[in-house]
Amino acid sequence: MPLDYFAPGVYVEEVDRGSRPIEGISMSVAGFIGFTEDIRGDAELFKPMLITTWDQYLQSFAKEGSDGFTDFNAYLPFAVQGWFLNGGGRCWVTSIGTKLPGAEPPPIEQTGTKILTAGNRPSLQFTLKPAESESEEGGALALPGGDEPRLRVVIQESTPKPLPENAPDDAEPPYNTGEFFDLIVARGEEELERYDHLTMNPEVETQVADYVVTAVEDSEFIQAVDISQSGQPLSRRPMQGSYEITPPPYISDREHFARDLQGQRDDRTGTQGIFEIDEVAMIACPDLMKVYQEGLMNLEQVHGVMEMMLSMCENSFPGPAYRMAVLDAPPVKPTKGDNPVSADQQKPQDVAAWLKQFNRRSMFGALYYPWIKVANPRNGGRPMYVPPCGHMMGIWCRTDESRGVFKAPANETPRGVTGLAYDTNMREQELLNPMGINCIRNFANYNRGYKVWGARTLVEPDNVQWRYISVRRLLSYIEKSIEIGTQWVVFEPNDQILWARVRRTVNNFLERLWREGALFGTSPSESFYVKCDGEINTHETIMLGRLYVEVGVCPVRPAEFVIFRISQWAPNQ
Template sequence: MALDYFAPGVYVEEVDRGSRPIEGVSLSVAGFIGFTEDVRGDAELFQPMMITNWDQYREFFAKPGSDGFTDYDAYLPFAVQGWFLNGGGRCWVTSIGTQLPGSAAPDPEEAGTLLPTFSGRPSLKFSLKLPEDSGDAPALPSGDARIQVAIFESTPKPVDDDEEPPLNSGEFFTVVVRQGEEQLEMYEHLTMNPDVDTAVADYVVTALEESEFVAVANLSQSGQALSRRPANGAFEITPPPQISTPERFPRDLQGQRDDRTGMQGIFEIDEVAMIACPDLMRAYQNGLLDLDQVHGVMEMMVSLCENSFPGPAYRMAVLDPPPVKIGKNDNTAVPPEQQRPQHVAQWLNEFNRRSMFGAIYYPWIKVANPRNGGRPIMVPPCGHMMGIWCRTDESRGVFKAPANDTPRGVIGLAYETNMREQELLNPKGINCIRNFANYNRGFKVWGARTLVEPDNVQWRYISVRRLISYIEKSIEIGTQWVVFEPNDQDLWARITRTVSNFLERLWREGALFGASPSEAFYVKCDGELNTNETIMLGRLYVEVGVCPVRPAEFVIFRISQWAPNQ
């Protein structure tokens, strides 16, 4: 606003009087930690990578042309696929390895990248060259980018002006070895013909013996050089997998927050609002972690969800029950179908960690395993359940309990819980996945509770916890404009209108209980809260109260006979 006017005229000034609308945040972004088949492209080991669909997952965490799963049945690919099948959108994936810790190193002769011919048959196999003094470390240049081999068209070698040039049959090609944008090596005038005249071209295997970075093998056995020629294109050379030791694995899984690695690193991604580590169960089943170590990782997941300083806590951890019988077989893993409801109840008593920011689903689910001819495999349910959370958020809203819905991609359950058995689990906060075949309703998620203490009823339901987190996080982000504004009655009125408009919109969508806005929420920002002392300290207090809707978990019809008056 201008302070002085010196010349006659009309002055137009903009004055900000209205309230600024609060836009709701998204709580539908998931984070996954586990084993993958490969780590390539822009993805890095132990670093979170954003994924938006299953094809993109295969692009970053599967070998070229692969289905995305692993030969050792890692659970992460099943969880991510279940996330997308059930309506999940954007997620972040952290790979903690491409082989189980302690696995034997693969045969160097079997490693490498196949280059096909134009007809799709194998032509050449490129692998990273190993130095003579080491049998396991590739001779890589500095930098993190992968080595690539590019195939281009080429011609026969040039001849003198007075000589007749040889016929260009199309069999000749160029190999360029590069790392990122840097060209490391280039070999021109190559052919697949081992008997070629060296004055015309060079045999590719002989020429690349001089390479410092790659080794090449000829896989084609018969045919003309043109038909055996590799197709044009760029191909990434897969390095030997980094296999950690069982002793180092817990440290790699935990990671470092500053480096954004491992479990702690994915909590540095602000938009991630639900966390799962399905391969915690694979590590347990393969003896890489004992039950106490599994409990330690679960405790860390829940604690990191509870601690989101300086903002409000808004993340939730979806935990999987380890297939174990407490007190039997020294608490070692058993097949998931052998874990009965009483066993998972005993395990939760052993774990003994309660939090409104955690949730558990039982039993494990049966899905098709592409690596075993589509035969079923039992996997942890966390990925499929978080997909249902996202689907419910989009179709109904974050206030709707993610239950009484059909999990997609599920062909069976490790154990079919009945109503009496669920009466044991439900009060403990263990959400059951039930088979309602007798009612022709299929498989249903039949629980929506958090892991909070049973007597803490106000935070009992997942939908209530996530709704309050949604309100808190949306208000925190949507009122940043208030900081450093003059702390007076005008600001109090503006912020009251801003928050009230946001909550009224939620009430109209059905997220808050009440016949009118005044019954559903209140917003208080006045002189009673903001005294002279608090104003002098630079503080502005706003009190908000909401009445969230709660799921109708128990539906009771009271029926009696009625005799009308005659």
């Protein structure tokens, strides 16, 4: 607003007097940590990557033309696929490697990139060349560093070599049989090396063309192997196109794997790094069970990772805590094989005993039992048991979209599930449910299929205020939304006008939630209150630059126990 008016006239001024609406945040973004088949494109090892569809996951964490699963049955691909199958949308994925720690590196002939002919037969295989200083020791490879893209080989159509300048005038140029091609080594848009007039004929005359394997021997970056079958050079020529050279898999040292898995928050790596993604509201590490089963981490080490996840969910300074960790119950003992978990290894009493041993309670954690049976594409579609965390978080997201964050994510059918590692009955759930262990039940007797039959957090059993997942997530949703939606208040004049604007802003937001059914009460006054006045904002607090706003809400709670009281009734008595 200008301070003075000097000339007569009409002045139009824009004044902001209304309250600013609070937009609710998304509580439906997941974070996954585990093993992947590959790491391609913009994805980086140990760093979170945004994934919005299963196809996008395949582009970043699967080999070209692959189904995205691994030969050692890592659980992360199953969890991410279960997330999308059950209604999950946006998620962040952190790959901690493409092989188990301490695994034997694959032979050189199984690494790199194979290029086919136009008839889909093998032609050439390209691998990264060891650095010259390391080649004698079999050391470092020519891997891109930092954010550098992978090396590519580009195959282009070519011709035989032209005649030399001193050739006779009547000399005829070599006949173009169509077998010739050029090879370009590139990184991103930068062309690193170029080899022209190549052929698949090892006996070609050098004045006509060069044999590709011989020509590439001088390359600083790649080495080529002729894997073509018998036939004419034209039929063995590689198909034109651009091909990314797959580097050898990263294999963690067994002693350092726990450190790699934990990562660094400042570097945004590992499990800690995914907590730096502000929009992630639910987190799981399904392959924590894989490394336990393979004997790479003992149960105490597994507990250490779980404890770290819960503690980081609880500590979200400077804002309110709003993330939840979805844990998986470990099998009784590590086993190996195609079917690593059986019903005998996950009985209810075993899971109850394990939780007492873990002895970590938190309102920001949830646990589901038992493991679920899914089809394994790497084993002809045969079933295998996997941790349920990814499928359950997908149900959380599905419930958020269909009903709202205030609806308990239970009494829902998990998609992509063909069976359970253990069929829990009512009496067994009476043991598990009070401990905060949410069961996935088989209701075949009622013709209802498989259902998620629990919605509790891992809070202490006597802390009924935070017993339910939906209540915890609703309060986190309200707290985080108010925090983000009232940033405009900072440095405003701390007076009655500001107090009234803040009350209107928060009141409007909570009334909208009440109308959606998130708050209990027949009227807004019964459901919530917002207090921001001179009683809590005294002269002393104003002098300290502080503005206090007191908000109370009455969240709806799930009807976990439905009791019908039925008796005989005689109307005339």
